[in-house]
Amino acid sequence: MRKLRAFAIMAVLLLAAPLALPVPTPSALAIDLKDMIYDPGQLKPVDSTLKVRPGQMAPDFALPSTTGATVRLSDYRGKKNVVLSFVPAAFTPVCSDQWPGYKMARELFEEREAMILGISVDNMPSLHAWAVEMHGLWFPVLSDFYPHGAVARKYGLLRTSGTSERAIVIIDKKGVIRFAKAFDINRRPDLGVIMGELDKLQ
């Protein structure tokens, strides 16, 4: 009888424990993106040599997107201008601002009949988590992870560290490269420069 009572008390205590212990609220569990950022410090501004130039056909590629689809550059031919936005790495300071800026500026890209293809050499799980943290993006986010940085290498945008440059390549509806530049990796490319180059395609 005493054992039964002890068992009952233990059971009640065990069941009640979660109520007594402080349970983290969702807001306490939430982590701001800025707290997840890894800062690599100042890096060599450009660490590769471009292999493409305006006037040539853009090398075609197919890469997996965070949505699960495979995106092929040539699928946009005849339909959209394309802005390839290479960024060095997920969860780093400049990159984590750059694409949210393009998210806000969606209308400006659409007015110029342009689709962004965001490309990083990160693997898919990291890119997926990053895109979710940015509350979704309107353009495809592509993983150039395996073979590692193959597309970045093809365009001459793979740095010796294994990340890509912070680069913009603008391709017209005929598939011809109209602008290609590796920007200083430590800074965002000026949106005004991108829009100015897109305006030249109109």
Next chain:
Amino acid sequence: MKRLAAALLALLLFCAPALAKPKVGDILPDLEIKTAPLAPEAAYLGLAPGIKSFRLSQIKAEALLVEIFSMYCPRCQASAKSVNGMFNNLTALPQGQKLKMLGIGAGNSAYEVSVFRKQYDIPLPLLPDGDYTLHKAFGTVLTPAYMVLKPVPGGKGFQVLLFQEGIIADYQAFLDQALRVSGVQ
């Protein structure tokens, strides 16, 4: 050797204010903003029409409420409407002529600032800081950041009266606090 140590110490002391985040009581430099404000912005700030560049001390105000923002920063995007509300509430008050608001776009070009202004229909003056000069001088704060600054007599910079980094939970309460600490009547 002593001279080298003294030089290093002087360099450290000189650099320290620029590296540290601002806190109440700090003195920030009176920097030049090398951009022409829009005509309504110049009028609000009490600057001469057509002015091409200006120092913060040229703004006709007893205190400034400065927002450091970036067009690219999701938190700045999320808080833009609240900041608009704070500006509208401030300018509706008599004290709005004495405490004036402006935004500084850290690392933003004039084009990027104009995109941000248009996207959120922002009524307060927004000024580009494309090369991060002001951002660095103001302690490389995370965006958005807000500070109330009071000019130090003799053009010796601005004293920090209030500093807040990140999204503000209650913008009206923050404005009330800004009005209180700035002492404008």
